[in-house]
Amino acid sequence: MEEKYMYLGIDIGGTFIKYALVEKDYTITKKWKKETKLCKTKDEFYDYLCEGLTELDVECIGVSAPGVIDSDSTVLSKAARNVRIMMHHRVNEEIKSRTGIKTATMNDAKAAGYCELMIGNGKGTSSSVYFVIGTGIGGCVCDREGVIQGVNNIAGEFSNIPMGYADGKILGLSNLASMSALINIYNSMSETQLTYGTEVCERYLAKEAAAVKAMDQWCLNICLGLFSIVIFYNPEVICLGGGISEEDWFIDKVRETWNGLERPFKDLTTTRIDRCLYNNDANLLGAVLYATKH
Secondary structure (H helix, E strand, O other), X not given: OOHHHOEEEEEEOOOEEEEEEEOOOOOEEEEEEEEOOOOOOHHHHHHHHOOOHHHOOOOOEEEEEXXXXXXXXXXXXXXXXXXXXXXXXXXXXXXXXXXXXXXXXXXXXXXXXXXXXXXXOOOOOOEEEEEEEOOOEEEEEEEOOEEOOOOOOOOOOHHHOEEEEEOOEEEEOHHHHOHHHHHHHHHHHOOOOOOOHHHHHHHHHOXXXXXXXXXXXXXXXXXXXXXXXXXXXXXXXXXXXXXXXHOHHHHHXXXXXXXXXXXXXXXXXXOEEEEOOOOOOHHHHHHHHHHHOO
């Protein structure tokens, strides 16, 4: 197949920049990645990002990037240290000026949600939410038309759903329901101090008491966040994303906790809890889907 019939997806992360060549039917034919380099200037960053891309004959480029991004692709909020240089600059212009290729950019969690809405487990719904569990909590709210951005492009920033207030600061959902939170919950319950969420999961599956207790609390916290979403939007489906959502036991655990949670409107609520169909590739595919339609 000739490359001119392909699209290019770019997923900019704090650790890696991922690339994918995508066909007309949205299947990925080639993927590669490189480390995200800490750059001193935005020109150095975008030169590095676009290295070798002029050799590709693609119709358009779809970019998934962290942070709040407005309609003209200006990055409005800080993200990880290695990509902070992107702030206040227009991603589309920077990439198009170096490649000559039409470019469209959206927030990474919103790109993942858009992918699920168009070709994944949200396809055919009139209301859906995507809840991505990682270092923080990414999110995306959709109706049948597409992603709901909000007047200031912050709709779906679920990390900041208020769960309390202490010392003059709002305690956001990411403090209670992210992978970082799982580690902190476990470490507060055990003399053994762990570094990675996967370690807690392994101990949970081995039925270690502290890990079971920590997992119970963590999944309850997640479900409290999901209930907040159900109350303010009441979507047909909430799709869970992030690496852990690929684990069947985790999806079962969240559903069990959700079904056992005593909550208002429990008998009335029909919102389904599902997983994202496209997990690792959702950002890339969502960005491409967005680019082909904008």
